[in-house]
Amino acid sequence: MKKIIIAAALIAASFAASAQVYHRGYTTSNGTYVQPHYQSSPNGTVNDNYGTQGNVNPYTGVYGTRPRQY
Template sequence: MKTKGIIVVAVLAVAMCAPSFAGSHAKSSGYSAPSSTPVHVSGHVTKNGTYVAPSYRTAPNATKTDNWSSKPNVNPYTGKAGTKDPYAAPANGH
C-alpha cells in the first residue's frame, strides 16, 4: 500500500512539471514571463547620499512586455506584481 502512495505522488509530481518541459509546442496563454537572465545591480550611494540596496533587474532589450514591472508579470525576487501598462504611451512623449 505504501508503494502505491509513492507511485501516485511521483505521477502527480511529473504531471505538474510537464508544462515546463512542453517547449514551443505548448499552447500559449498570452502571458509572457521575463525569460532573459537577470542582471545583478550592486548596492550604491546616490548623489544625494541615499543608499540603494543590491537587487536584480531584467536585462535590457527592445521590448517592454517582459519587464518585471509590467503587467501581468511578477518579480520572482520580491513577489511584487507589475503595475505598468507596457502598451501605454510614455509620460514624457518619447
C-alpha cells in the same frame, strides 16, 4: 532518459540565468542608498520587465504595475 531530463534542466537554467542582471548597491549623489537588486536583462521591450503589468518579480513576489506597450 535521466540524461535527457538533466540536459533539459541545465538548458532551462541557463536561459533563466541570462534573463536577469544583478546590480550592486550604491549611494546616489543626494545620499540615498539603493539596495542591491536584480533586473530583467535589457532587450528593447518593457513588456517582459518585472515591473510591467502581467509579470511578477520572482525575487520579491511583487506584481508589475506599469502599463504594457502594444
